Amino acid sequence: MQKIKFFPIDFGVELNSSGKAIIQIFGNTIDGKKICVFDSTINPYFFVIPKQNHEELADKSLDINIVNGEESFYVVDATIIEGYKFNNKPVKSIKVVVNTPKAIKIVKKAIETKIVNVEFAESDIPFIRRYILDKKITPLGLTEVEGDIVDRSDIRVDFGVNADSIQPFGDDFFDNPRMLAFDIEVYIQEKRYPIKERDPLVMVSFFGNDGFKKVITWKKFKTNLDYIEFVDDEPSLISRFVNVINEYNPDYLVGYFTDGFDLPYIKARASKYELKLKFRNSRLKISKHGNYGYAKIKGIVHLDVFK
Numbered sequence: 001m002q003k004i005k006f007f008p009i010d011f012g013v014e015l016n017s018s019g020k021a022i023i024q025i026f027g028n029t030i031d032g033k034k035i036c037v038f039d040s041t042i043n044p045y046f047f048v049i050p051k052q053n054h055e056e057l058a059d060k061s062l063d064i065n066i067v068n069g070e071e072s073f074y075v076v077d078a079t080i081i082e083g084y085k086f087n088n089k090p091v092k093s094i095k096v097v098v099n100t101p102k103a104i105k106i107v108k109k110a111i112e113t114k115i116v117n118v119e120f121a122e123s124d125i126p127f128i129r130r131y132i133l134d135k136k137i138t139p140l141g142l143t144e145v146e147g148d149i150v151d152r153s154d155i156r157v158d159f160g161v162n163a164d165s166i167q168p169f170g171d172d173f174f175d176n177p178r179m180l181a182f183d184i185e186v187y188i189q190e191k192r193y194p195i196k197e198r199d200p201l202v203m204v205s206f207f208g209n210d211g212f213k214k215v216i217t218w219k220k221f222k223t224n225l226d227y228i229e230f231v232d233d234e235p236s237l238i239s240r241f242v243n244v245i246n247e248y249n250p251d252y253l254v255g256y257f258t259d260g261f262d263l264p265y266i267k268a269r270a271s272k273y274e275l276k277l278k279f280r281n282s283r284l285k286i287s288k289h290g291n292y293g294y295a296k297i298k299g300i301v302h303l304d305v306f307k
Contacts, residue, residue, distance in 0.1 A: 003146045004161060005030050006037070007174035008139050009251050011128045012282075012298040016040070019071065019100050023131050025166075026157070026281070026299040028174065028251070030142075036155045036281075036299070037145050039163040042131055043076055044104055045097040046123035047084060048111060054080050057115055058094050064110050073103035086121055093121070101127035135166055142172035155299075156280045177251035179209040182241075184262045187219075196268040200234045204241045208248060216240050235273045238266065246280050250300060257306040263295035 012024040021044065025037040050057050058078040065074035077097040084093040098107050108123050125133075137143055145166045152160035186194040187202040203217040215228045218237055231237050245253065255262055264286050270277050277284040281299035295302055 001146060001148055003144055005142060005144050005169055006035050008137060008143055010299055010301050013127060021100050021127060034157040036152060036157045036160045037163050038160060039166060042134060043097045044101045044127050045095055046104055047121040048094040048096055049086050049091055049119040051117050054092055054094060060114060061096055064107055066106055066110060073106045074099050075107060136168055138168060140174040142169045144169040179252040179254055180248050180250035181207045181254040196265050201237055201269055206244055235275060238270050238275055242277055252301045252303055254303045259294045259304040
C-alpha cells in the first residue's frame with residue numbers, strides 16, 4: 001500500500017461485475033504522471049423523513065429489491081438518524097443506502113408507493129457530487145490517496161490506485177493544466193444553419209496553451225504554413241480529430257458552443273461513416289439535461305466557454 005499525492009481533474013463512475021458503483025478520479029501526480037484512482041468505499045444514499053413509524057419503515061425499506069431485466073435495484077442498509085437537519089430543523093430520519101446510483105430514483109418511487117406521508121432529502125444529488133462533498137475533495141486541489149497500485153491499461157493512464165482512503169492535502173492547487181482549444185467549420189451548401197445529415201465538416205483547428213497549433217482540412221490549397229495538414233476526405237478528418245486529442249492528451253478540452261454544436265455535429269458526421277469516436281478513456285457521450293445538452297469525454301474536462 002502506498003501514499004500518493006495528486007491533483008484531481010475529472011471524475012467518472014464505473015460498475016463492477018456485481019453492479020456496485022466505483023468512483024473514478026482522473027488526475028495528475030505531483031511529478032506529472034497520469035493517474036486514475038478507483039474508490040469503492042461509498043454507496044449511493046438518500047434520506048427519508050416519515051411522520052411516524054420510523055422503525056417499521058426502515059424494516060420495510062430493507063425488503064425492497066426490484067429486478068429489471070438483468071439489473072437489480074435494492075436497499076443495502078436503512079439506518080435511523082437522530083437530529084438530521086431538514087428545512088433547518090433537526091428531525092428523525094432514515095438514511096437509505098442503495099446498491100447503485102440508478103437505484104435511488106427506483107427505490108424512492110417504491111417507498112412512495114408503499115408508504116404515504118413521507119418526505120425525501122438529498123435524493124437529487126448526483127452520485128459524483130455526493131462523493132466529492134462527502135470526501136471533502138476539491139477538484140484541482142492537492143489530494144492524498146492511500147492504496148494499492150493496479151495496472152489499468154484499459155483506462156490508458158500511467159497507473160491506477162485502488163483507494164483505501166483519500167483526503168485533501170494542503171492548499172496547493174493545480175494551476176497549469178494542459179489545455180487544448182478546438183473549433184470546426186462546416187461546408188454549407190445553402191445560406192442557412194448547417195444540416196448535420198447533409199453538410200460535411202471541412203476543417204478542424206486546434207490551439208494548445210503551450211503554443212501548439214494545427215489546422216486539418218480536406219479542401220486543399222497552396223500554403224507554406226507547417227501547421228496546416230491536408231487529409232483525403234471527411235472521414236479522415238474526423239479520425240485525425242480524435243487522434244490529435246489522444247496524442248496531445250489534454251486535461252481540458254475547450255471550445256465555444258461545443259456542447260450545443262461542435263461535438264454533437266462531429267458525432268453525427270462520425271455516425272454517418274460508422275466511425276467510433278474512441279478517445280483515451282471513453283467514447284464521446286452527448287447527453288441532455290433540461291434545456292441544455294452537454295458533451296462528455298471521461299478523463300478530460302470539456303469546457304464550453306459559451307456556457
